[in-house]
Amino acid sequence: MLQALKTVLSTHYSTRLKKIPQDLSQLMESPKAGGRGHVALPVFAWAKELKKAPPLLATELAAELSQDLAPGLQSIEAVSGFVNFTFAGNYIQDLLVREILHQPEKVGHSQVGNGRKLVIDFCSPNVAKPMHVGHLRAAVIGQAIVRLAKTQGFEVVGLNHLGDWGVQFGKLAWAFLEWGKDYPFAEKPFDSLYKLYVRFHDEAEKNPALHDVGSKMFKRLEDGDAEVEALWKQFVDISLKDYQRIWDQLGIHHDLVRGESFYNDRLKVVEKMLQEKGLLEESGGAQVVRLDEAGMPPCLIRKSDGASLYATRDLASAIYRMEELNAHVNLYVVGVDQTLHFRQVFEVLRKMGYAWVDHCHHIAFGMYRFKDTQISTRKGNTVFLEDVLKQATERVQAIIAQKNPALADAGRIAKQVGIGAIVFNDLMNDRIKNVDFDWARALDFEGDSGPYVQYCGVRCLSLMRKFGRTISAQMTTVLSSEEEVALLRCLLLYQDTLKNSYAHFKPHYLAGYLLEVCRRFNQFYNKCRILGEARELEEARMTLVQMVHTVIGSGLYNLSIELPDAM
Numbered sequence: 001m002l003q004a005l006k007t008v009l010s011t012h013y014s015t016r017l018k019k020i021p022q023d024l025s026q027l028m029e030s031p032k033a034g035g036r037g038h039v040a041l042p043v044f045a046w047a048k049e050l051k052k053a054p055p056l057l058a059t060e061l062a063a064e065l066s067q068d069l070a071p072g073l074q075s076i077e078a079v080s081g082f083v084n085f086t087f088a089g090n091y092i093q094d095l096l097v098r099e100i101l102h103q104p105e106k107v108g109h110s111q112v113g114n115g116r117k118l119v120i121d122f123c124s125p126n127v128a129k130p131m132h133v134g135h136l137r138a139a140v141i142g143q144a145i146v147r148l149a150k151t152q153g154f155e156v157v158g159l160n161h162l163g164d165w166g167v168q169f170g171k172l173a174w175a176f177l178e179w180g181k182d183y184p185f186a187e188k189p190f191d192s193l194y195k196l197y198v199r200f201h202d203e204a205e206k207n208p209a210l211h212d213v214g215s216k217m218f219k220r221l222e223d224g225d226a227e228v229e230a231l232w233k234q235f236v237d238i239s240l241k242d243y244q245r246i247w248d249q250l251g252i253h254h255d256l257v258r259g260e261s262f263y264n265d266r267l268k269v270v271e272k273m274l275q276e277k278g279l280l281e282e283s284g285g286a287q288v289v290r291l292d293e294a295g296m297p298p299c300l301i302r303k304s305d306g307a308s309l310y311a312t313r314d315l316a317s318a319i320y321r322m323e324e325l326n327a328h329v330n331l332y333v334v335g336v337d338q339t340l341h342f343r344q345v346f347e348v349l350r351k352m353g354y355a356w357v358d359h360c361h362h363i364a365f366g367m368y369r370f371k372d373t374q375i376s377t378r379k380g381n382t383v384f385l386e387d388v389l390k391q392a393t394e395r396v397q398a399i400i401a402q403k404n405p406a407l408a409d410a411g412r413i414a415k416q417v418g419i420g421a422i423v424f425n426d427l428m429n430d431r432i433k434n435v436d437f438d439w440a441r442a443l444d445f446e447g448d449s450g451p452y453v454q455y456c457g458v459r460c461l462s463l464m465r466k467f468g469r470t471i472s473a474q475m476t477t478v479l480s481s482e483e484e485v486a487l488l489r490c491l492l493l494y495q496d497t498l499k500n501s502y503a504h505f506k507p508h509y510l511a512g513y514l515l516e517v518c519r520r521f522n523q524f525y526n527k528c529r530i531l532g533e534a535r536e537l538e539e540a541r542m543t544l545v546q547m548v549h550t551v552i553g554s555g556l557y558n559l560s561i562e563l564p565d566a567m
Protein backbone atom coordinates (compact mmCIF):
# COMPACT_ATOMS: atom_id res chain seq x y z
CA MET A 1 0.00 0.00 0.00
CA LEU A 2 1.34 3.44 0.83
CA GLN A 3 4.40 1.85 2.39
CA ALA A 4 5.21 0.09 -0.88
CA LEU A 5 5.08 3.43 -2.70
CA LYS A 6 7.34 5.04 -0.12
CA THR A 7 9.81 2.21 -0.55
CA VAL A 8 9.88 2.63 -4.31
CA LEU A 9 10.49 6.35 -3.99
CA SER A 10 13.03 6.26 -1.20
CA THR A 11 15.12 3.59 -2.90
CA HIS A 12 15.03 5.37 -6.20
CA TYR A 13 15.82 8.85 -4.92
CA SER A 14 18.10 8.16 -1.98
CA THR A 15 21.31 9.00 -3.84
CA ARG A 16 19.95 12.14 -5.40
CA LEU A 17 18.54 13.35 -2.10
CA LYS A 18 21.61 12.20 -0.14
CA LYS A 19 19.61 10.36 2.47
CA ILE A 20 19.48 6.69 3.36
CA PRO A 21 16.29 5.08 2.04
CA GLN A 22 14.92 4.25 5.49
CA ASP A 23 15.12 7.83 6.73
CA LEU A 24 13.63 9.10 3.54
CA SER A 25 10.77 6.67 3.76
CA GLN A 26 10.15 7.72 7.37
CA LEU A 27 9.85 11.34 6.30
CA MET A 28 7.26 10.63 3.63
CA GLU A 29 3.59 10.91 4.39
CA SER A 30 0.20 10.86 2.81
CA PRO A 31 -0.70 14.24 1.24
CA LYS A 32 -2.90 16.34 3.48
CA ALA A 33 -6.63 16.23 2.83
CA GLY A 34 -7.36 17.78 -0.53
CA GLY A 35 -3.68 17.61 -1.47
CA ARG A 36 -2.71 15.97 -4.74
CA GLY A 37 -0.70 12.86 -5.42
CA HIS A 38 -0.13 9.71 -3.43
CA VAL A 39 2.96 10.49 -1.38
CA ALA A 40 4.21 13.80 -0.01
CA LEU A 41 7.74 14.62 1.06
CA PRO A 42 7.94 17.60 3.42
CA VAL A 43 11.10 19.65 2.90
CA PHE A 44 10.93 22.00 5.89
CA ALA A 45 13.86 20.51 7.83
CA TRP A 46 16.09 20.59 4.73
CA ALA A 47 15.06 24.09 3.90
CA LYS A 48 16.14 25.17 7.34
CA GLU A 49 19.54 23.53 6.95
CA LEU A 50 20.03 25.08 3.55
CA LYS A 51 18.57 28.42 4.66
CA LYS A 52 16.09 28.35 1.79
CA ALA A 53 12.39 29.05 1.70
CA PRO A 54 10.55 25.68 1.76
CA PRO A 55 8.37 26.36 -1.33
CA LEU A 56 11.44 27.35 -3.32
CA LEU A 57 13.34 24.24 -2.29
CA ALA A 58 10.29 22.06 -3.05
CA THR A 59 10.07 23.57 -6.55
CA GLU A 60 13.77 22.97 -7.20
CA LEU A 61 13.60 19.40 -5.97
CA ALA A 62 10.45 18.63 -7.95
CA ALA A 63 12.12 19.90 -11.13
CA GLU A 64 15.28 17.91 -10.47
CA LEU A 65 13.59 14.64 -9.56
CA SER A 66 11.23 14.92 -12.53
CA GLN A 67 14.19 14.32 -14.83
CA ASP A 68 14.36 10.77 -13.60
CA LEU A 69 10.95 9.34 -12.75
CA ALA A 70 10.90 6.31 -10.46
CA PRO A 71 9.13 3.17 -11.75
CA GLY A 72 5.38 3.67 -11.93
CA LEU A 73 5.62 7.36 -11.23
CA GLN A 74 3.63 9.73 -13.39
CA SER A 75 4.51 13.17 -12.13
CA ILE A 76 6.17 15.18 -9.39
CA GLU A 77 5.07 18.60 -8.31
CA ALA A 78 5.79 21.09 -5.58
CA VAL A 79 2.88 21.98 -3.32
CA SER A 80 4.06 24.74 -0.95
CA GLY A 81 6.66 23.08 1.30
CA PHE A 82 6.08 19.58 -0.04
CA VAL A 83 7.19 17.55 -3.02
CA ASN A 84 4.18 15.48 -4.05
CA PHE A 85 4.49 12.31 -6.08
CA THR A 86 1.69 10.96 -8.26
CA PHE A 87 1.82 7.40 -9.52
CA ALA A 88 0.17 6.17 -12.69
CA GLY A 89 -3.39 4.92 -12.24
CA ASN A 90 -2.66 1.40 -13.46
CA TYR A 91 0.34 1.16 -11.15
CA ILE A 92 -1.80 2.04 -8.12
CA GLN A 93 -4.54 -0.35 -9.18
CA ASP A 94 -2.14 -3.26 -9.66
CA LEU A 95 -0.53 -2.57 -6.32
CA LEU A 96 -3.88 -2.52 -4.51
CA VAL A 97 -5.11 -5.68 -6.19
CA ARG A 98 -1.90 -7.42 -5.19
CA GLU A 99 -1.91 -6.22 -1.60
CA ILE A 100 -5.63 -6.52 -0.90
CA LEU A 101 -6.89 -9.43 -2.93
CA HIS A 102 -3.97 -11.82 -3.04
CA GLN A 103 -3.86 -12.31 0.72
CA PRO A 104 -7.14 -10.92 2.02
CA GLU A 105 -6.74 -12.35 5.50
CA LYS A 106 -3.47 -10.47 5.96
CA VAL A 107 -4.41 -7.22 4.30
CA GLY A 108 -2.58 -4.26 5.82
CA HIS A 109 -0.35 -6.31 8.09
CA SER A 110 3.14 -5.10 9.07
CA GLN A 111 6.05 -6.57 10.99
CA VAL A 112 6.57 -3.89 13.65
CA GLY A 113 6.23 -6.41 16.46
CA ASN A 114 8.59 -8.84 14.84
CA GLY A 115 7.21 -11.78 16.81
CA ARG A 116 7.83 -10.16 20.19
CA LYS A 117 5.35 -10.79 22.95
CA LEU A 118 2.66 -8.35 24.00
CA VAL A 119 0.65 -9.03 27.14
CA ILE A 120 -2.63 -7.23 27.47
CA ASP A 121 -4.73 -7.23 30.63
CA PHE A 122 -8.28 -6.35 29.69
CA CYS A 123 -11.77 -6.85 30.99
CA SER A 124 -10.80 -8.37 34.31
CA PRO A 125 -14.01 -8.40 36.37
CA ASN A 126 -14.48 -9.19 40.03
CA VAL A 127 -15.86 -12.64 40.83
CA ALA A 128 -19.54 -12.91 41.79
CA LYS A 129 -20.41 -9.52 40.33
CA PRO A 130 -22.09 -9.22 36.95
CA MET A 131 -20.17 -7.19 34.43
CA HIS A 132 -21.48 -3.67 33.94
CA VAL A 133 -21.07 -1.35 31.00
CA GLY A 134 -17.67 -0.23 32.30
CA HIS A 135 -16.48 -3.74 31.53
CA LEU A 136 -17.93 -3.35 28.07
CA ARG A 137 -15.42 -0.62 27.36
CA ALA A 138 -12.52 -2.61 28.77
CA ALA A 139 -13.64 -5.59 26.70
CA VAL A 140 -14.09 -3.92 23.34
CA ILE A 141 -11.10 -1.59 23.55
CA GLY A 142 -8.96 -4.47 24.78
CA GLN A 143 -10.08 -6.88 22.11
CA ALA A 144 -9.51 -4.27 19.38
CA ILE A 145 -5.97 -3.69 20.63
CA VAL A 146 -5.41 -7.46 20.69
CA ARG A 147 -6.31 -7.66 17.02
CA LEU A 148 -4.43 -4.50 16.06
CA ALA A 149 -1.30 -5.81 17.77
CA LYS A 150 -1.61 -9.03 15.79
CA THR A 151 -1.71 -7.08 12.53
CA GLN A 152 1.63 -5.60 13.59
CA GLY A 153 3.25 -8.99 14.03
CA PHE A 154 3.17 -9.26 17.83
CA GLU A 155 2.58 -12.52 19.62
CA VAL A 156 -0.34 -11.45 21.78
CA VAL A 157 -1.31 -12.88 25.16
CA GLY A 158 -4.71 -11.67 26.34
CA LEU A 159 -4.79 -11.90 30.08
CA ASN A 160 -7.60 -11.85 32.62
CA HIS A 161 -6.45 -10.36 35.94
CA LEU A 162 -9.59 -11.71 37.57
CA GLY A 163 -10.61 -10.15 40.90
CA ASP A 164 -10.65 -13.46 42.75
CA TRP A 165 -9.19 -12.69 46.17
CA GLY A 166 -10.13 -10.63 49.18
CA VAL A 167 -12.30 -10.56 52.25
CA GLN A 168 -15.49 -10.67 50.16
CA PHE A 169 -14.81 -14.34 49.49
CA GLY A 170 -15.01 -15.04 53.21
CA LYS A 171 -18.32 -13.22 53.28
CA LEU A 172 -19.63 -15.13 50.29
CA ALA A 173 -18.54 -18.48 51.72
CA TRP A 174 -20.26 -17.70 54.97
CA ALA A 175 -23.41 -16.58 53.15
CA PHE A 176 -23.36 -19.70 51.03
CA LEU A 177 -23.18 -22.02 54.04
CA GLU A 178 -25.91 -20.02 55.76
CA TRP A 179 -28.38 -19.29 52.96
CA GLY A 180 -27.12 -21.19 49.93
CA LYS A 181 -30.01 -23.65 49.94
CA ASP A 182 -32.49 -20.79 49.37
CA TYR A 183 -31.14 -20.25 45.84
CA PRO A 184 -31.32 -22.40 42.70
CA PHE A 185 -27.57 -22.91 42.33
CA ALA A 186 -28.02 -25.89 40.03
CA GLU A 187 -30.13 -24.05 37.42
CA LYS A 188 -28.94 -20.47 37.81
CA PRO A 189 -25.53 -20.59 39.43
CA PHE A 190 -24.28 -17.09 38.67
CA ASP A 191 -27.55 -15.38 39.36
CA SER A 192 -27.74 -17.18 42.70
CA LEU A 193 -24.21 -16.21 43.57
CA TYR A 194 -24.88 -12.55 42.88
CA LYS A 195 -28.11 -12.62 44.89
CA LEU A 196 -26.16 -14.10 47.76
CA TYR A 197 -23.64 -11.28 47.49
CA VAL A 198 -26.37 -8.64 47.51
CA ARG A 199 -28.18 -10.32 50.40
CA PHE A 200 -25.04 -10.43 52.50
CA HIS A 201 -24.51 -6.70 52.06
CA ASP A 202 -28.13 -5.90 52.82
CA GLU A 203 -28.08 -7.96 55.99
CA ALA A 204 -24.71 -6.60 57.04
CA GLU A 205 -26.10 -3.10 56.85
CA LYS A 206 -28.55 -4.03 59.58
CA ASN A 207 -26.10 -6.27 61.41
CA PRO A 208 -22.51 -5.02 61.06
CA ALA A 209 -21.20 -7.98 63.08
CA LEU A 210 -21.54 -10.02 59.89
CA HIS A 211 -18.47 -8.29 58.50
CA ASP A 212 -16.35 -9.83 61.23
CA VAL A 213 -17.84 -13.23 60.58
CA GLY A 214 -16.89 -12.80 56.94
CA SER A 215 -13.36 -11.74 57.83
CA LYS A 216 -12.90 -14.80 59.99
CA MET A 217 -14.04 -16.99 57.15
CA PHE A 218 -11.57 -15.26 54.84
CA LYS A 219 -8.81 -15.95 57.32
CA ARG A 220 -9.67 -19.64 57.02
CA LEU A 221 -9.38 -19.35 53.26
CA GLU A 222 -6.01 -17.65 53.56
CA ASP A 223 -4.83 -20.39 55.88
CA GLY A 224 -5.70 -22.99 53.28
CA ASP A 225 -8.84 -24.48 54.87
CA ALA A 226 -9.97 -27.14 52.35
CA GLU A 227 -13.71 -26.61 52.84
CA VAL A 228 -13.60 -22.87 52.27
CA GLU A 229 -11.15 -23.25 49.44
CA ALA A 230 -13.51 -25.62 47.62
CA LEU A 231 -16.29 -23.05 47.94
CA TRP A 232 -14.03 -20.29 46.71
CA LYS A 233 -13.04 -22.35 43.70
CA GLN A 234 -16.68 -23.00 42.94
CA PHE A 235 -17.47 -19.27 43.03
CA VAL A 236 -14.61 -18.57 40.64
CA ASP A 237 -15.69 -21.29 38.21
CA ILE A 238 -19.32 -20.20 38.23
CA SER A 239 -18.29 -16.62 37.51
CA LEU A 240 -15.80 -17.40 34.77
CA LYS A 241 -18.33 -19.56 32.97
CA ASP A 242 -20.89 -16.78 33.04
CA TYR A 243 -18.42 -14.11 31.89
CA GLN A 244 -17.32 -16.28 29.00
CA ARG A 245 -20.92 -16.71 27.87
CA ILE A 246 -21.14 -12.94 27.49
CA TRP A 247 -17.64 -12.52 26.08
CA ASP A 248 -18.51 -15.02 23.36
CA GLN A 249 -21.14 -12.60 22.10
CA LEU A 250 -18.48 -9.93 21.81
CA GLY A 251 -15.76 -12.12 20.34
CA ILE A 252 -13.66 -11.67 23.49
CA HIS A 253 -10.99 -14.22 24.22
CA HIS A 254 -8.39 -14.37 26.99
CA ASP A 255 -5.43 -16.66 26.55
CA LEU A 256 -4.59 -16.80 30.23
CA VAL A 257 -6.44 -16.29 33.49
CA ARG A 258 -4.07 -14.96 36.12
CA GLY A 259 -6.35 -13.76 38.86
CA GLU A 260 -5.26 -11.77 41.89
CA SER A 261 -4.97 -15.01 43.88
CA PHE A 262 -2.25 -16.21 41.51
CA TYR A 263 0.11 -13.73 43.16
CA ASN A 264 -0.52 -14.77 46.77
CA ASP A 265 2.83 -16.54 47.03
CA ARG A 266 4.69 -13.83 45.23
CA LEU A 267 3.70 -10.91 47.43
CA LYS A 268 6.27 -11.79 50.07
CA VAL A 269 8.98 -11.86 47.42
CA VAL A 270 8.02 -8.38 46.23
CA GLU A 271 8.00 -7.03 49.77
CA LYS A 272 11.41 -8.54 50.40
CA MET A 273 12.82 -6.94 47.30
CA LEU A 274 11.40 -3.58 48.29
CA GLN A 275 12.92 -3.97 51.72
CA GLU A 276 16.33 -4.92 50.37
CA LYS A 277 16.32 -1.95 48.07
CA GLY A 278 15.48 0.24 51.05
CA LEU A 279 12.24 1.40 49.54
CA LEU A 280 9.83 0.15 52.17
CA GLU A 281 8.82 2.45 55.00
CA GLU A 282 6.44 2.22 57.87
CA SER A 283 3.64 4.70 58.05
CA GLY A 284 0.97 4.47 60.70
CA GLY A 285 1.47 0.72 60.99
CA ALA A 286 1.25 0.20 57.22
CA GLN A 287 4.11 -0.55 54.84
CA VAL A 288 4.45 1.98 52.02
CA VAL A 289 6.82 3.15 49.30
CA ARG A 290 7.12 6.92 49.37
CA LEU A 291 6.78 8.67 46.04
CA ASP A 292 7.16 12.28 47.19
CA GLU A 293 9.75 13.23 44.60
CA ALA A 294 7.37 12.03 41.86
CA GLY A 295 4.66 14.21 43.38
CA MET A 296 2.43 11.28 44.28
CA PRO A 297 0.98 9.92 47.51
CA PRO A 298 2.76 6.86 48.92
CA CYS A 299 2.02 3.48 47.36
CA LEU A 300 0.51 1.16 49.97
CA ILE A 301 2.20 -2.22 50.05
CA ARG A 302 0.67 -3.78 53.16
CA LYS A 303 -2.08 -2.46 55.37
CA SER A 304 -1.74 -2.23 59.13
CA ASP A 305 -3.96 -5.32 59.50
CA GLY A 306 -1.53 -7.27 57.35
CA ALA A 307 -3.75 -7.42 54.27
CA SER A 308 -1.89 -7.00 51.03
CA LEU A 309 -3.15 -4.57 48.53
CA TYR A 310 -4.24 -4.22 45.00
CA ALA A 311 -1.01 -2.34 44.22
CA THR A 312 1.25 -5.06 45.61
CA ARG A 313 -0.45 -7.60 43.40
CA ASP A 314 0.07 -5.35 40.42
CA LEU A 315 3.78 -5.05 41.23
CA ALA A 316 3.97 -8.83 41.35
CA SER A 317 1.94 -9.19 38.18
CA ALA A 318 4.07 -6.75 36.19
CA ILE A 319 7.24 -8.58 37.22
CA TYR A 320 5.60 -11.89 36.31
CA ARG A 321 4.59 -10.68 32.87
CA MET A 322 7.88 -9.07 31.98
CA GLU A 323 10.30 -11.52 33.54
CA GLU A 324 8.49 -14.85 33.42
CA LEU A 325 6.26 -14.50 30.41
CA ASN A 326 9.02 -12.52 28.68
CA ALA A 327 6.68 -9.81 27.49
CA HIS A 328 8.12 -6.96 25.49
CA VAL A 329 5.02 -4.80 25.95
CA ASN A 330 2.64 -4.94 28.92
CA LEU A 331 -0.73 -3.19 28.61
CA TYR A 332 -3.55 -2.55 31.09
CA VAL A 333 -6.91 -1.63 29.61
CA VAL A 334 -8.51 -0.11 32.69
CA GLY A 335 -10.73 2.93 33.34
CA VAL A 336 -9.27 6.38 33.75
CA ASP A 337 -10.27 6.37 37.44
CA GLN A 338 -7.32 4.03 38.10
CA THR A 339 -4.75 6.38 36.58
CA LEU A 340 -3.09 7.23 39.90
CA HIS A 341 -2.88 3.55 40.81
CA PHE A 342 -0.96 2.70 37.64
CA ARG A 343 1.28 5.75 37.87
CA GLN A 344 2.20 4.68 41.38
CA VAL A 345 2.82 1.07 40.42
CA PHE A 346 4.99 2.08 37.46
CA GLU A 347 6.92 4.55 39.60
CA VAL A 348 7.65 1.90 42.24
CA LEU A 349 8.85 -0.47 39.51
CA ARG A 350 11.12 2.27 38.20
CA LYS A 351 12.55 2.79 41.67
CA MET A 352 13.15 -0.94 41.89
CA GLY A 353 15.36 -0.52 38.83
CA TYR A 354 13.20 -2.19 36.20
CA ALA A 355 14.00 -0.35 32.98
CA TRP A 356 11.26 -2.28 31.19
CA VAL A 357 8.67 -0.19 32.97
CA ASP A 358 8.80 2.09 29.92
CA HIS A 359 7.08 -0.71 28.05
CA CYS A 360 4.20 -0.87 30.52
CA HIS A 361 1.22 1.29 29.61
CA HIS A 362 -2.09 2.06 31.20
CA ILE A 363 -4.59 2.21 28.35
CA ALA A 364 -7.12 4.43 30.05
CA PHE A 365 -10.68 5.00 28.96
CA GLY A 366 -13.47 7.34 30.03
CA MET A 367 -16.79 6.52 31.60
CA TYR A 368 -19.85 5.10 29.98
CA ARG A 369 -22.98 7.08 30.61
CA PHE A 370 -26.52 6.26 29.76
CA LYS A 371 -28.94 9.11 29.99
CA ASP A 372 -30.19 9.38 33.58
CA THR A 373 -28.45 6.27 34.82
CA GLN A 374 -25.34 6.11 36.90
CA ILE A 375 -23.22 3.07 37.26
CA SER A 376 -22.73 1.57 40.66
CA THR A 377 -22.78 -2.00 41.94
CA ARG A 378 -24.10 -1.21 45.36
CA LYS A 379 -27.10 0.95 44.64
CA GLY A 380 -28.91 -1.56 42.51
CA ASN A 381 -29.20 0.74 39.49
CA THR A 382 -26.29 -0.79 37.64
CA VAL A 383 -26.52 -1.12 33.89
CA PHE A 384 -25.50 -4.70 33.22
CA LEU A 385 -23.49 -5.47 30.16
CA GLU A 386 -25.63 -8.42 29.22
CA ASP A 387 -28.82 -6.34 29.25
CA VAL A 388 -27.26 -3.80 26.91
CA LEU A 389 -26.30 -6.49 24.41
CA LYS A 390 -29.73 -8.06 24.61
CA GLN A 391 -31.48 -4.77 24.12
CA ALA A 392 -29.32 -3.90 21.13
CA THR A 393 -30.26 -7.15 19.42
CA GLU A 394 -33.94 -6.66 20.16
CA ARG A 395 -33.95 -3.14 18.82
CA VAL A 396 -32.32 -4.23 15.58
CA GLN A 397 -34.77 -7.10 15.32
CA ALA A 398 -37.59 -4.57 15.43
CA ILE A 399 -35.94 -2.43 12.75
CA ILE A 400 -35.50 -5.48 10.49
CA ALA A 401 -39.11 -6.56 11.03
CA GLN A 402 -40.17 -3.15 9.82
CA LYS A 403 -37.73 -2.52 6.98
CA ASN A 404 -36.87 -5.94 5.63
CA PRO A 405 -39.32 -8.55 6.98
CA ALA A 406 -38.31 -11.12 4.38
CA LEU A 407 -34.67 -11.19 5.50
CA ALA A 408 -33.47 -14.75 5.98
CA ASP A 409 -31.68 -15.64 9.20
CA ALA A 410 -32.83 -12.38 10.77
CA GLY A 411 -32.02 -13.49 14.31
CA ARG A 412 -28.35 -13.99 13.62
CA ILE A 413 -28.07 -10.79 11.62
CA ALA A 414 -29.85 -8.77 14.32
CA LYS A 415 -27.20 -9.96 16.75
CA GLN A 416 -24.34 -9.05 14.42
CA VAL A 417 -25.77 -5.61 13.75
CA GLY A 418 -26.97 -4.87 17.28
CA ILE A 419 -23.75 -5.87 18.98
CA GLY A 420 -21.68 -4.35 16.19
CA ALA A 421 -23.51 -1.07 16.78
CA ILE A 422 -22.63 -1.07 20.47
CA VAL A 423 -19.01 -1.92 19.82
CA PHE A 424 -18.55 0.59 17.01
CA ASN A 425 -20.24 3.33 18.97
CA ASP A 426 -17.68 2.78 21.69
CA LEU A 427 -14.62 2.50 19.46
CA MET A 428 -15.55 5.41 17.23
CA ASN A 429 -14.52 8.02 19.79
CA ASP A 430 -11.18 8.63 21.40
CA ARG A 431 -11.15 6.11 24.24
CA ILE A 432 -10.23 8.71 26.83
CA LYS A 433 -13.51 10.55 26.28
CA ASN A 434 -16.69 9.57 28.07
CA VAL A 435 -19.28 7.76 26.02
CA ASP A 436 -22.69 9.39 26.29
CA PHE A 437 -24.74 6.57 25.05
CA ASP A 438 -27.74 7.20 22.87
CA TRP A 439 -29.56 4.32 21.18
CA ALA A 440 -30.79 6.43 18.28
CA ARG A 441 -27.27 7.46 17.34
CA ALA A 442 -25.68 4.04 17.75
CA LEU A 443 -28.34 2.47 15.54
CA ASP A 444 -28.57 5.22 12.95
CA PHE A 445 -28.03 3.35 9.69
CA GLU A 446 -27.25 6.57 7.86
CA GLY A 447 -25.09 8.30 10.44
CA ASP A 448 -21.59 7.51 11.71
CA SER A 449 -22.35 4.09 13.11
CA GLY A 450 -21.52 0.40 13.01
CA PRO A 451 -24.64 -0.43 10.98
CA TYR A 452 -23.65 2.23 8.43
CA VAL A 453 -20.29 0.55 7.87
CA GLN A 454 -21.80 -2.93 7.85
CA TYR A 455 -24.45 -1.82 5.38
CA CYS A 456 -21.80 -0.54 3.04
CA GLY A 457 -20.00 -3.90 3.17
CA VAL A 458 -23.28 -5.70 2.54
CA ARG A 459 -23.94 -3.45 -0.44
CA CYS A 460 -20.59 -4.50 -1.94
CA LEU A 461 -21.41 -8.13 -1.36
CA SER A 462 -24.80 -7.82 -2.96
CA LEU A 463 -23.18 -6.24 -6.03
CA MET A 464 -20.78 -9.17 -6.15
CA ARG A 465 -23.70 -11.58 -5.99
CA LYS A 466 -25.59 -9.77 -8.75
CA PHE A 467 -22.48 -9.73 -10.89
CA GLY A 468 -22.71 -13.50 -10.67
CA ARG A 469 -19.25 -14.34 -12.01
CA THR A 470 -15.90 -14.61 -10.34
CA ILE A 471 -14.27 -11.23 -10.33
CA SER A 472 -11.09 -11.51 -12.38
CA ALA A 473 -9.20 -9.13 -10.10
CA GLN A 474 -7.66 -7.58 -13.16
CA MET A 475 -8.04 -3.94 -13.85
CA THR A 476 -7.18 -3.41 -17.47
CA THR A 477 -9.07 -0.14 -17.51
CA VAL A 478 -7.72 2.78 -15.52
CA LEU A 479 -10.47 4.18 -13.32
CA SER A 480 -10.21 7.91 -13.55
CA SER A 481 -13.35 9.63 -12.30
CA GLU A 482 -12.84 11.86 -9.28
CA GLU A 483 -14.80 9.46 -7.05
CA GLU A 484 -12.85 6.42 -8.18
CA VAL A 485 -9.48 8.06 -7.77
CA ALA A 486 -10.44 9.27 -4.30
CA LEU A 487 -11.66 5.82 -3.26
CA LEU A 488 -8.49 4.14 -4.52
CA ARG A 489 -6.39 6.67 -2.65
CA CYS A 490 -8.36 5.98 0.47
CA LEU A 491 -7.71 2.22 0.17
CA LEU A 492 -3.98 2.92 0.00
CA LEU A 493 -4.13 4.22 3.57
CA TYR A 494 -5.41 1.08 5.27
CA GLN A 495 -2.01 -0.27 6.26
CA ASP A 496 -0.84 3.03 7.74
CA THR A 497 -4.12 3.34 9.61
CA LEU A 498 -3.60 -0.02 11.29
CA LYS A 499 -0.07 0.94 12.16
CA ASN A 500 -1.03 4.27 13.73
CA SER A 501 -4.04 2.85 15.44
CA TYR A 502 -1.80 0.30 17.14
CA ALA A 503 1.06 2.69 17.84
CA HIS A 504 -1.22 5.01 19.82
CA PHE A 505 -3.47 2.23 21.10
CA LYS A 506 -6.35 4.14 19.60
CA PRO A 507 -8.93 2.03 17.80
CA HIS A 508 -10.87 5.16 16.83
CA TYR A 509 -8.31 5.90 14.10
CA LEU A 510 -9.40 2.69 12.43
CA ALA A 511 -13.11 3.28 13.07
CA GLY A 512 -12.83 6.78 11.59
CA TYR A 513 -10.96 5.42 8.60
CA LEU A 514 -13.72 2.88 7.92
CA LEU A 515 -16.31 5.65 7.95
CA GLU A 516 -14.21 7.50 5.40
CA VAL A 517 -13.94 4.42 3.15
CA CYS A 518 -17.73 4.06 3.30
CA ARG A 519 -18.35 7.72 2.50
CA ARG A 520 -16.00 7.48 -0.48
CA PHE A 521 -17.57 4.24 -1.56
CA ASN A 522 -21.06 5.68 -1.45
CA GLN A 523 -19.96 8.66 -3.53
CA PHE A 524 -18.54 6.27 -6.11
CA TYR A 525 -21.65 4.09 -5.99
CA ASN A 526 -23.98 7.03 -6.50
CA LYS A 527 -21.97 8.49 -9.34
CA CYS A 528 -20.70 5.55 -11.35
CA ARG A 529 -22.71 2.83 -13.00
CA ILE A 530 -21.19 -0.53 -12.16
CA LEU A 531 -23.20 -3.46 -13.47
CA GLY A 532 -24.07 -3.31 -17.15
CA GLU A 533 -21.07 -1.22 -18.19
CA ALA A 534 -18.79 -2.35 -21.01
CA ARG A 535 -17.05 -5.55 -20.00
CA GLU A 536 -13.62 -4.19 -19.04
CA LEU A 537 -14.98 -1.21 -17.17
CA GLU A 538 -17.47 -3.40 -15.35
CA GLU A 539 -14.66 -5.78 -14.36
CA ALA A 540 -12.48 -2.96 -13.11
CA ARG A 541 -15.28 -1.42 -11.05
CA MET A 542 -16.26 -4.78 -9.62
CA THR A 543 -12.65 -5.38 -8.63
CA LEU A 544 -12.78 -2.08 -6.80
CA VAL A 545 -16.00 -3.16 -5.10
CA GLN A 546 -14.38 -6.39 -4.00
CA MET A 547 -11.39 -4.54 -2.60
CA VAL A 548 -13.67 -2.25 -0.62
CA HIS A 549 -15.54 -5.28 0.70
CA THR A 550 -12.27 -6.89 1.77
CA VAL A 551 -10.99 -3.78 3.53
CA ILE A 552 -14.29 -3.17 5.33
CA GLY A 553 -14.44 -6.81 6.42
CA SER A 554 -10.84 -6.74 7.61
CA GLY A 555 -11.23 -3.40 9.37
CA LEU A 556 -14.36 -4.50 11.19
CA TYR A 557 -12.68 -7.76 12.15
CA ASN A 558 -9.83 -5.79 13.71
CA LEU A 559 -12.42 -3.93 15.77
CA SER A 560 -13.99 -7.28 16.67
CA ILE A 561 -17.17 -6.55 14.73
CA GLU A 562 -18.74 -9.03 12.35
CA LEU A 563 -19.69 -8.16 8.80
CA PRO A 564 -23.08 -9.70 7.99
CA ASP A 565 -23.70 -11.18 4.55
CA ALA A 566 -27.09 -9.51 4.24
CA MET A 567 -29.02 -6.82 6.08
Ligand code: ARG
Pocket residue numbers: 121124125126161162163314317332334
Ligand atom coordinates in the same frame (compact mmCIF):
# COMPACT_ATOMS: atom_id res chain seq x y z
N1 ARG B 1 -10.70 -6.09 38.69
C1 ARG B 1 -10.47 -4.70 38.44
C2 ARG B 1 -11.81 -3.96 38.30
O1 ARG B 1 -12.82 -4.56 37.95
C3 ARG B 1 -9.68 -4.44 37.20
C4 ARG B 1 -8.32 -5.09 37.16
C5 ARG B 1 -7.43 -4.42 36.19
N2 ARG B 1 -6.12 -5.01 36.09
C6 ARG B 1 -5.12 -4.84 36.94
N3 ARG B 1 -4.00 -5.47 36.71
N4 ARG B 1 -5.21 -4.04 37.96
O2 ARG B 1 -11.82 -2.76 38.52
